[in-house]
Amino acid sequence: AQSVAQPEDQVNVAEGNPLTVKCTYSVSGNPYLFWYVQYPNRGLQFLLKYITGDNLVKGSYGFEAEFNKSQTSFHLKKPSALVSDSALYFCAVRALISSGSARQLTFGSGTQLTVLP
Amino acid sequence: DAGITQSPRHKVTETGTPVTLRCHQTENHRYMYWYRQDPGHGLRLIHYSYGVKDTDKGEVSDGYSVSRSKTEDFLLTLESATSSQTSVYFCAIKNVQDMTYEQYFGPGTRLTVT
Numbered sequence: 001a002q003s004v005a006q007p008e009d010q011v012n013v014a015e016g017n018p019l020t021v022k023c024t025y026s027v028s029g030n031p032y033l034f035w036y037v038q039y040p041n042r043g044l045q046f047l048l049k050y051i052t053g054d055n056l057v058k059g060s061y062g063f064e065a066e067f068n069k070s071q072t073s074f075h076l077k078k079p080s081a082l083v084s085d086s087a088l089y090f091c092a093v094r095a096l097i098s099s100g101s102a103r104q105l106t107f108g109s110g111t112q113l114t115v116l117p
Numbered sequence: 118d119a120g121i122t123q124s125p126r127h128k129v130t131e132t133g134t135p136v137t138l139r140c141h142q143t144e145n146h147r148y149m150y151w152y153r154q155d156p157g158h159g160l161r162l163i164h165y166s167y168g169v170k171d172t173d174k175g176e177v178s179d180g181y182s183v184s185r186s187k188t189e190d191f192l193l194t195l196e197s198a199t200s201s202q203t204s205v206y207f208c209a210i211k212n213v214q215d216m217t218y219e220q221y222f223g224p225g226t227r228l229t230v231t
Contacts (some may be wrong), residue, residue, distance in 0.1 A: 034218075036222075041225075042224060042225075043223050043225050044207070044223065045222070049218070068167050090160065104162055105160075106162075107161070109157055109159045
């Protein structure tokens with residue numbers, strides 16, 4: 001089965017410290033991987049993606065993610081966290097869905113990031 | 118929110134009543150999606166559309182139907198609402214012109230079925 005997992009429901013980090021939000025995937029073929037952020041009472045906002053090329057991908061708001069094929073991971077990182085980064089983060093993989101013939105986005109269950117002042 | 122509006126933004130309805138949620142986009146995108154968001158499940162695809170009158174099922178389509186009679190509008194209907202359909206519903210579009218594959222989301226509709 002093709003899937004994506006976010007092993008941590010909650011991540012707490014102090015402002016100014018580096019942050020990591022973890023994501024692992026299981027998919028046939030080459031994965032297309034995405035990170036989204038959701039602020040309270042808002043829709044999801046696209047942060048960054050990996051399709052091909054460099055394993056380190058840079059995105060919006062200073063976030064970056066590292067694609068690791070051998071570990072099937074795509075962890076989201078930021079060198080110095082801000083209180084305003086506190087939000088719900090979703091990893092997603094473009095994959096075949098069981099009921100259809102087209103490749104669609106499959107989302108992880110989300111990780112709540114809290115940056116403490 | 119990428120030129121996507123959803124209506125209503127909040128709705129409370131009773132079990133057994135029909136409910137229709139509307140997604141409207143202003144940028145003429147071909148692909149549109151309906152997801153539901155529930156704690157511990159992330160977002161799950163209900164139905165999607167790849168053109169006017171062209172729709173297909175997602176992973177959680179039971180109890181839902183969709184229609185797309187115009188490019189700009191994608192309707193999600195709960196024929197007979199149940200409490201298990203209490204959720205936040207998100208519409209999304211995909212811009213395929215540059216083959217970038219990411220989707221852009223609307224602000225969501227919070228539906229409560231009592």
